[in-house]
Amino acid sequence: MKDAISALRVLEHQNYAYRYAQSVINFDGETVAPADSADGRAEAIEVLSRAQFELLTAPSVDQLLDQADAAADAAPDGEQVHAEVRELRRTLSQIRPIPAEEYAAFERLTQEATAAWAKAKKASEFSVFAPYLEKLVAGRRRQAQQIAPDKDPYETLLDQYEKGLTIEKCDQFFATVRGAIVPLLEAIQTRGSAIRTDFLDQEWPVSGQRVLSQKVMELWGLDPQRCVLAESEHPFTDGFNTRDVRITTHYMPRDLLSNLYSVAHEGGHALYELHVDPKLDYTVLAGGASMSLHESQSRLFENMVGRSRGCIHLLWSAMQEQFGGQLAAVTEEELYRAANRAEPGLIRTEADELTYCLHIMVRYELEKALIHGELAVADLPAAWNAKYKEYLGLDVPDDAHGVLQDIHWAGGSFGYFPSYALGSAYAAQAMADLERSIDFDGMYASGDLAPLREALARRLWHYGNLKETSWLVESLCGGPFDPQYYVDYLTRKYTQLYNL
Incomplete structure (x- = not known):
């Protein structure tokens, strides 16, 4: 034995x-x-x-x-x-259930497709990527049918990222969240107090942004001997083992907050990977248990920690050191409000907390239609643009700011996007429960996030994939998942921010 x-x-x-x-x-x-x-x-x-x-x-x-x-x-x-x-x-x-040759050929295709996507995005030309996307959609649809012939193919793909997730559950969740977001956004736009953002539109030297990135990693408690930061077109995290986790960011000279919150987001992923019990290294239990749980940690550190008054206060001195001249006429409170503003935009990774789920809903509906064969790849850009007009009231100027902005489909990741929205909701419920036992004001005053890290390690990180996903969700959230916590969090935050 x-x-x-x-x-x-x-x-x-x-x-x-x-x-x-x-x-x-x-x-x-x-x-x-x-x-x-x-x-x-x-x-x-x-x-x-x-x-x-x-x-x-x-x-x-x-x-x-x-x-x-x-x-x-x-x-x-x-x-x-x-x-x-x-x-x-x-x-x-x-x-x-997938033939070996087909399996390996598809993995090869994702490499070719990712390179084509990068070129297409740089040129803002969807036609460069379209032939690869057609093969990816057909391949994933075929694989899903091979795995579960009697099951909806998109549902099979959803399950690969979040065990037990169904289209019905997604639809119910998004309907609940959208029912709160739309009227709240309308109230902000019609009677919300103005938030100053003019100071954001200027040149922010990348050299200073790099220093700020390291400050975020230091504040998060990321050990530089086990976690490194690199640059890529689309920020991501890759956990090799508990002593080797790598994150990336993308620096935009005219957008200070983009890099700041990319590092905050990917740093949340890295914390999860770094704190899995080392005895699980090299086994199939290493790393996060599901993508929604993983995204709960990235979204928690990006938004609920990174955009908090306490965290911005901790970063303020570093920002002053690097960009003192540019921030001379800006107060710490103005930066906090600007970092939390609700303003429909074109790019998902730069979206505010309130409108973020609308970006995810666009992708969820489009990729579901692609896998179901209800939407042709050739018609995807027009469908994308129409959804952005309907959901966010925006006209998409080009493919780079539209259908080509995300790398996920190039890697064959259909069914991944709902994880971001579910993860945000898990994070809101977890924070509501953690606030009962953690003095967050005191934690920020000390400049040490250890109490939060230790609590999350006990609830989630330590287990890796040892426990079933459903058990881990309840452990993280402090009880059965309830999206109302997320709705209440968004309503409370933006009602206060905009004096509604």
Whole structure:
């Protein structure tokens, strides 16, 4: 029986090695690789993903999982072994129905598509990316049908990012949130107090922004020996293990807050990855348990911490040091209000908390229609522009500010976007519960976020993927998930901010 568990761990270490190699290739491609280097990455990814597929789908794996599961009850780490078996079986259920050649070819396609997306975005020309997106949509639809022939294909994809998530649950959640956002935004636009933002539109030297990025990482408590910051077209986080987490940002010379809150957001992801129990390293239980839980941490640190008065006070002196001349006529309170303003914009990653979910709803409805075959890729830009007009009242000037702004579809990530909105709601409920036991004013006054980090580590981070997602959601939130906490949070915050 011990041999079965040992063999299971050998399998997982081999699987980790393949994942690590692919992650390094992806990180390199997004950060420092030459623009025309995609073919080489695609070749390597295809070979590695095929080898990983064959490792996990070998006929002997089923017997190994049965033996390890049987041995778990007598093992000192039995709960962990049972969970490892559970997650490996879940992985097998999602990849085994797909032919090996098709699986590897799709992974290659994502490398080629990501490079095409970057070129298309730079040129603001959707037609450069469209042929790849057509293949990605068709491939994901086919894979979903192979995995669960009798299930809605988009629902199968949703489940890969958030276990048990359905279209019905998404529709209900978005209807609840939209019902609060739309009238609140209308009230702000018709009778809300003015918020000064004129000072934001000026040149902010990137050298100073880099210093501010490091200040945020220091304040978050990110160990520079285990977490590094790089630059990419689209900010992201990649957790290799609990001693190697990498985040990226994108500096915009005329937008100080874009980089600031990108680092705050990705730093939240990094904290989660860095605080998983190290004993789960190199197993399928390492890292976050679901994308909604992961996004709950990034959104919590980006918005509920990063945009708080207390946090802005802690960053104010660093901002003064780097941009004193530009902020000479600006007060700390004016910066706080500007950082929290509700103002419909074109770019999701720069959206305020109130309108953010509207950006997610656009993507949710469009990608669902793509997977269902109700929307052709060729018609996507026009459909995108129409949704932005309907939901945010905005005219989209070009593809770069519209349909090409996100990298997710280029990587084949259909069904991911709802995680951002659910994560925001989890974060609001978690904070409401944490405020009962944490003195946030005192925490900011001390300049040490340790009380919050320690509480989140106890509730969520430590477990990695050991527990079921539903258990972790309740642990984080302090009870069963209820989107009303999110609605109440947004209503309270923006009613006060705009003196409604």
